[in-house]
Amino acid sequence: MLTISLIFGLVVALCCCVWLILGTRRRRPEEPPVENGVIPYLGCALQFGANPLEFLRARQKKYGQIFTCKLAGKFVHFLTDPFSYHSVIRQGKHFDWKKFHFSTSAKAFGHSSMDPSDGYTTENLHQTFIKTLQGDSLGSLIENMMENLQLVMLQSNTLKVASREWQTDGLYAFCYRVMFESGYLTLFGKELSSQGDKIAARQEAQRALILNALEHFKEFDKIFPALVAGLPIHVFKTAYSAREKLAEGLLHENLRKRDNMSDLISLRMFLNDTLSTFDDMGKAKTHLALLWASQANTLPATFWSLLYTIRNPDALRAATDEVHRVLEKASQKVSLDGKHISLKREELEDMPVLDSIIKEAMRLSSASMNIRVAKEDFTLHLDGNESYAIRKDDIIALYPQMVHLDPEVYEDPLTFKYDRFLDENGREKTIFYHKGRKLKYYYMPFGSGITMCPGRFFAVHEIKQFLCLLLSYFEMELVDKNVKLPTLDQSRAGLGILQPTHDIEFKYRLKSP
Numbered sequence: 001m002l003t004i005s006l007i008f009g010l011v012v013a014l015c016c017c018v019w020l021i022l023g024t025r026r027r028r029p030e031e032p033p034v035e036n037g038v039i040p041y042l043g044c045a046l047q048f049g050a051n052p053l054e055f056l057r058a059r060q061k062k063y064g065q066i067f068t069c070k071l072a073g074k075f076v077h078f079l080t081d082p083f084s085y086h087s088v089i090r091q092g093k094h095f096d097w098k099k100f101h102f103s104t105s106a107k108a109f110g111h112s113s114m115d116p117s118d119g120y121t122t123e124n125l126h127q128t129f130i131k132t133l134q135g136d137s138l139g140s141l142i143e144n145m146m147e148n149l150q151l152v153m154l155q156s157n158t159l160k161v162a163s164r165e166w167q168t169d170g171l172y173a174f175c176y177r178v179m180f181e182s183g184y185l186t187l188f189g190k191e192l193s194s195q196g197d198k199i200a201a202r203q204e205a206q207r208a209l210i211l212n213a214l215e216h217f218k219e220f221d222k223i224f225p226a227l228v229a230g231l232p233i234h235v236f237k238t239a240y241s242a243r244e245k246l247a248e249g250l251l252h253e254n255l256r257k258r259d260n261m262s263d264l265i266s267l268r269m270f271l272n273d274t275l276s277t278f279d280d281m282g283k284a285k286t287h288l289a290l291l292w293a294s295q296a297n298t299l300p301a302t303f304w305s306l307l308y309t310i311r312n313p314d315a316l317r318a319a320t321d322e323v324h325r326v327l328e329k330a331s332q333k334v335s336l337d338g339k340h341i342s343l344k345r346e347e348l349e350d351m352p353v354l355d356s357i358i359k360e361a362m363r364l365s366s367a368s369m370n371i372r373v374a375k376e377d378f379t380l381h382l383d384g385n386e387s388y389a390i391r392k393d394d395i396i397a398l399y400p401q402m403v404h405l406d407p408e409v410y411e412d413p414l415t416f417k418y419d420r421f422l423d424e425n426g427r428e429k430t431i432f433y434h435k436g437r438k439l440k441y442y443y444m445p446f447g448s449g450i451t452m453c454p455g456r457f458f459a460v461h462e463i464k465q466f467l468c469l470l471l472s473y474f475e476m477e478l479v480d481k482n483v484k485l486p487t488l489d490q491s492r493a494g495l496g497i498l499q500p501t502h503d504i505e506f507k508y509r510l511k512s513p
């Protein structure tokens with residue numbers, strides 16, 4: 001008995017020694033201060049995950065503008081001074097931005113690596129995104145989204161708008177349904193009709209398919225943070241099956257039956273077929289990654305933008321006035337006789353109040369993390385002549401929520417101010433200060449530099465279109481006008497716009513013509 005206890009004790013002691021020698025890091029000269037945490041492998045991951053903002057603020061106070069934390073086996077250098085952000089965003093040569101992104105995507109969606117250096121494809125994804133989400137392609141995305149939003153809001157049975165009675169719904173559920181369905185149709189097009197199909201029956205079949213996809217998307221999205229953290233999807237049976245079903249709907253043989261697909265998806269299909277060695281399901285999963293990228297942040301961002309607008313009488317008045325002004329200038333009339341409102345890109349871009357509302361809503365709800373991986377040992381030069389030694393394969397991270405909620409940059413940072421991003425002439429405000437110096441990086445929900453979201457222009461336009469149409473066609477009220485704001489679901493911190501922890505009831509009805 002004694003011998004077994006002794007052996008067990010020795011094994012535990014040995015494991016602790018191995019962990020102390022291999023798993024913890026000793027700070028070398030010139031390196032940032034380091035915190036190894038107390039849990040083997042995880043390091044500080046649990047404390048960080050519980051409340052990243054508080055965790056980082058406390059370390060910033062203790063260590064200064066840069067410090068290193070062990071998180072799930074990786075050493076992450078957090079850079080907290082926004083004046084030093086450029087040293088990461090602009091210094092491309094020491095950083096690899098692809099490795100982390102490609103491996104995360106492959107892990108979460110289940111496709112083979114999209115990194116050309118791994119040999120499965122020669123596609124330059126970055127170029128594909130820029131070509132098909134910006135420039136001329138953006139115009140057709142916006143045009144189709146405007147049409148699809150009105151189809152979903154007014155013609156399909158997604159909303160109960162047949163009578164003029166008030167309808168009660170969860171605000172998040174409402175935004176989710178309308179934006180998911182419209183966004184899906186805009187990216188992946190509509191199913192081609194068979195001859196003899198009645199339009200109404202075709203629309204209903206289409207809707208049923210997308211609503212099915214929506215349920216699978218929710219199921220899969222719930223475990224997305226766990227997948228990014230490295231847990232295998234097979235642990236989550238329902239989510240795994242949801243992911244596979246979503247991908248099946250995006251097989252090339254199914255997409256070929258669809259009409260009016262976005263440039264993004266048609267080009268990606270072509271490049272999957274010509275430049276890659278992916279199998280059919282692998283190709284479908286690369287489209288699933290795009291479905292996720294196009295919806296996961298847009299859905300909560302739309303919710304926060306609408307909630308803050310209808311909760312704030314000044315914002316609601318200013319937004320409604322702006323929408324009327326732009327519709328009038330574009331000679332567009334709101335009618336319920338089937339003729340849709342059409343606004344061109346330039347007209348949508350002439351809406352500084354809606355722009356400011358959307359920016360402010362995202363400032364308050366965004367918690368993205370900008371990540372780069374060190375390609376080699378090198379010296380990182382920060383603002384104010386400080387330099388630090390960085391080791392190969394370490395991660396450098398920026399956490400812009402620290403700037404978004406810094407009272408020195410944004411006075412009263414937790415309060416929604418609809419005109420925060422408007423200057424004295426009512427145009428976009430771009431000048432913000434920190435410690436008396438003008439800031440370059442004050443607003444970063446879309447990331448930064450080379451990894452900045454390529455869909456950001458479309459994202460802002462589609463949220464603006466959604467608000468514009470709702471304010472034109474509907475009356476809306478919160479069921480409880482004094483309802484408290486839902487808190488932010490921190491389990492997704494680091495991944496983008498945070499979701500609300502619970503929904504808020506609101507009611508809506510069509511305006512009288």
Ligand code: HEM
Pocket residue numbers: 101125126129133290293294295297298301368369370371445446447448451452453454455456458459460495496497
């Ligand atoms: C409010 C809405 C959105 C937000 C806040 C958002 C934010 C982001 C962020 C933070 C990243 C990662 C940047 C990084 O790693 O540093 C990203 C990547 C990406 N986003 Fe968005 N996004 C939004 C909407 C969209 C939409 C509508 C699309 C497409 C239609 C889109 C397409 C993409 C793609 C393809 C990437 C990956 C880019 C790459 O790996 O090169 N996003 N987005």
